[in-house]
Amino acid sequence: MTEEIIIAGFGGQGVLSMGKILAYSGLMQGQEVSWMPSYGPEMRGGTSNVTTIISDERISSPILNKYDTAIILNQQSMDKFESMVKPGGNLLYDPNGIIRHPERKDINIYKVEATHIATEMGNVKVFNMVVLGAYLKIKPIVKMENVMKGLKKSIPVRNHKLLPLNEEAIKNGMKSLVKA
Amino acid sequence: MEKELRLMKGNEAIAEAAIRSGADAYFGYPITPQSEVIEYLMAEKPHERTGMVVLQAESEVAAINMVYGAAGCGRMAMTSSSSPGVSLKQEGISYIAGAELPCLIVNVVRAGPGLGTIQPAQSDYFQSTKGGGHGDYRLIVLAPASVQEMYDFVELGFELAFKYRNPVMIQSDGIIGQMMEKVVIGPQKQRRTPEEIIKQCPWATVGKPTTRERNIITSLDLVAAKQEEFNLKLIKKYKEVKENEVRYELINTEDADYILVAYGSSARLSMKAMDLLRAKGIKVGILRLITLYPYPTKIIGELTKKVKGFLAVEMSAGQMVEDLQLAVQFKKPVAHFGRLGGVIPAPEEIVEALEQKIIGG
CATH class of the missing domain: 3.40.50.920 (Rossmann fold)
Structure with missing residues (x-):
């Protein structure tokens, strides 16, 4: 099994940390992982993206231009990455702020109202965990217990009191996935 | 064996490996895409863990000359930078090679020439392998392709540097520096004691006992014939490196x-x-x-x-x-x-x- 994922959105949406938690979850269950952020001028405001790969085998290139799954969280990223999903692959997006919805017929398209759900939960910071939950519903490549272990490793100890809220966000994301 | 698995950036792996390999000193100056090396070291406070010195110098030139000084005392010293910063270090690197001192230099390469851009490149190969500074010298150059190798090559680099009394360079790039992968972290090695340093490095300038002549660290010899003799000695050393260290x-x-x-x-x-x-x-x-x-x-x-x-x-x-x-x-x-x-x-x-x-x- 090799899953090659691009996660792309605005800086501040938790794109990089979502990738990191996913990578840590893979690590926790003994898989090979890689996490490659865009670190160019775009990290200084604007769009942000990370390529995360989880595999049973040695990972070759950490940078790709074809993905099994694209998780898209803003319009710019939709414009850039929709065409880069492998045929038969998955595209997951939050329709909030999306003007031009994905049009490809040869891939599976999913939606999650993550902005809306996070707002309802009273903490917009869990937005990325809602999206992660929706992704794990599509591709349960890592077990929930390992996600929680990965989460614990990824966030500072002072924020560990927020682990239950994050878990709830992941579960809400799983429940709210819609196939487009 | 206290082996530990972590998810780390390549640059962080370099920093942790420096502490764990028992290095005595890191001198550096921040530059993208390798600033995480010094950031990590500063946050980890290695002076509390092992007594290792970490210092942000006033410039890259200062940092490499601090490495030169520490290496002259037989210490395990290193610096890191990215391409434009490594160009600044070249004079110091040539002097260190000329004084036959061990040290580790990390270059997380970005595109050039000049300030170029902060994105990854491999355009410093000539500089690393053909002598970026002046004079007939060589660096032993290691090229990690994973975060694990970023970690492993720090200890290997120091080992080779001391074996051959020659600067070693790790030539990485923005991709390997910035990406995170799984790393197996090795046990903490003790820093060498002053006695162990004297034993390992009889050439080090660590105070003159009455039992021997002064040790002199220099790359200067004004007698041409003697300088040639030294050049031939270096060539012999590089021949040995070529015979034994190809990886x-x-x-x-x-x-x-x-x-x-x-x-x-x-x-x-x-x-x-x-x-x-x-x-x-x-x-x-x-x-x-x-x-x-x-x-x-x-x-x-x-x-x-x-x-x-x-x-x-x-x-x-x-x-x-x-x-x-x-x-x-x-x-x-x-x-x-x-x-x-x-x-x-x-x-x-x-x-x-x-x-x-x-x-x-």
Whole structure:
């Protein structure tokens, strides 16, 4: 099994940390992982993206231009990455702020109202965990217990009191996935 | 053995490995894409863990000269920077090589020339392997292709530096520096005691006992004949390095008709390209360079007898390919493929380059 994922959105949406938690979850269950952020001028405001790969085998290139799954969280990223999903692959997006919805017929398209759900939960910071939950519903490549272990490793100890809220966000994301 | 598994950036792995390998000192100055090295070291407070000194110097030039001073005292000292910063260090590196001192220099390469851009490149190969500073000297150059190797090559680098009394360079790039991967962290090695340093480094300037003459650290000899004698000694040392320290990895070369020659992040991109080519029925293997100097000339000679052609994949305008051509000696076709300026080639572009430049060429 090799899953090659691009996660792309605005800086501040938790794109990089979502990738990191996913990578840590893979690590926790003994898989090979890689996490490659865009670190160019775009990290200084604007769009942000990370390529995360989880595999049973040695990972070759950490940078790709074809993905099994694209998780898209803003319009710019939709414009850039929709065409880069492998045929038969998955595209997951939050329709909030999306003007031009994905049009490809040869891939599976999913939606999650993550902005809306996070707002309802009273903490917009869990937005990325809602999206992660929706992704794990599509591709349960890592077990929930390992996600929680990965989460614990990824966030500072002072924020560990927020682990239950994050878990709830992941579960809400799983429940709210819609196939487009 | 207290072995530990972590998810780390390449730059962080360099920093943690420095502490764990029992290094005495790190001197540096921040520059993208390697600033995490000093950031991590500052946050970890290694002076509390092992007594290791970490200092942000006022410039790259100051940092390399601090390394020079510490190395002269037999200490395990290192610095890190990215391309423009490493250019600044070249005078110091030449002096350290001329004084035959061990140290570790890390270059997380970005695109140039000049300030260039902060994106990854491999355009410092000439500078690393052919002597970026003046005079007839060589660095031993290690090229990590994973975060694990970023970690492992710190200890290896120090080991080689002390074995040959020569500066060692880790030439990485923005991809390997910034990416996170799984790392197996080794146990903490104790820093050497002053007595152990004197024993290991009888040349070190650590105070003169009455039992021996003064130790002098210098790269100056105004007598031409003596300087030549010293140059010949260096050449003898580099010959030994070439005989003993060549490191590389062969991937799927047994049945290969074509070889991609690459190092660092280019080797990773090439592995993906190899999978794509093999899926098309084209038998491709990879020679991944681990040491850039010494260059694996001998194995290339052996491969030349078996294969139909070579493609050097490097994110430069064609630097390492010159050494490849020298090793192949025009017996088989050799071509170069690379993107420049911080643009990272897609594996599909490597496939196309091999098909057009070598198979169809």
